[in-house]
């Protein structure tokens with residue numbers, strides 16, 4: 001794709017060293033992405049909706065940031081802006097690795113798993129996994145070889161030639177995640193990647209994702225409605241307000257890693273959860289009341 005935004009992407013991976021150096025040094029780097037005063041107003045048939053307002057957020061190299069907030073507060077909108085699919089209102093700024101980027105200039109700089117898995121039903125699993133590589137100009141044969149080695153790690157070995165409808169919901173989500181991983185960028189945006197899973201599968205997927213993150217150590221921004229998930233996964237949990245979405249609070253999660261699933265029953269975990277729940281419930285209530293007013 002000569003001349004496209006994808007060509008501007010840096011291919012070096014200076015942050016991989018963080019896989020061994022860990023969080024303390026990850027914190028020391030300048031942000032991989034920095035959002036300043038991002039606002040987005042939608043105008044549908046003359047009706048203006050301010051989805052997010054004045055959002056400031058920075059993610060450090062190698063950091064795992066989880067984002068929670070009431071339904072409709074603008075989380076997916078924020079991801080659509082950061083991935084370059086949507087323009088923010090004028091006035092806000094985005095710096096990616098220290099360089100200012102706007103709108104479509106951001107396309108291809110991050111890997112993005114949207115809220116719906118968007119697998120193409122007519123493509124086999126392996127060909128769904130390599131779509132982004134093909135869009136970048138890689139030949140399908142080479143892209144398939146690159147993907148093939150990841151099937152084992154993503155628990156999908158033997159399903160390469162299946163079609164999406166032949167997979168379970170959890171497997172489809174792993175294919176979508178694998179596709180996001182194959183599009184190697186230092187920042188990944190994951191929008192409720194485990195949203196449709198039962199509690200047990202979800203816990204297994206969380207452990208598995210942490211394992212993968214610890215090996216590859218990319219920066220991750222992860223949206224979830226599940227507070228336990230947000231705390232268990234995150235170096236930091238960011239809570240958004242009811243719409244228009246602003247950053248309500250940002251809380252470091254200093255639970256040691258690697259994290260055992262039993263950490264969720266410890267007093268430390270429960271104390272963090274109680275604090276966060278209070279903030280989240282306050283915002284959910286506002287969101288609920290404003291829906292009530294609209295009838």
Ligand SMILES: Nc1ncnc2c1ncn2[C@@H]1O[C@H](COP(=O)(O)OP(=O)(O)OP(=O)(O)O)[C@@H](O)[C@H]1O
Pocket residue numbers: 042043044049051069070071072073074075076077078115243
């Ligand atoms: N393309 C669009 N055109 C008009 N309004 C939109 C558009 N996309 C989102 N919105 C509005 O912006 C607000 C935020 O939507 P968004 O999808 O970002 O919320 P969310 O926080 O991701 O919600 P959920 O947790 O339910 O996924 C909503 O009021 C929604 O109706």
Ligand SMILES: [Mg+2]
Pocket residue numbers: 075076077115191
């Ligand atoms: Mg959403």
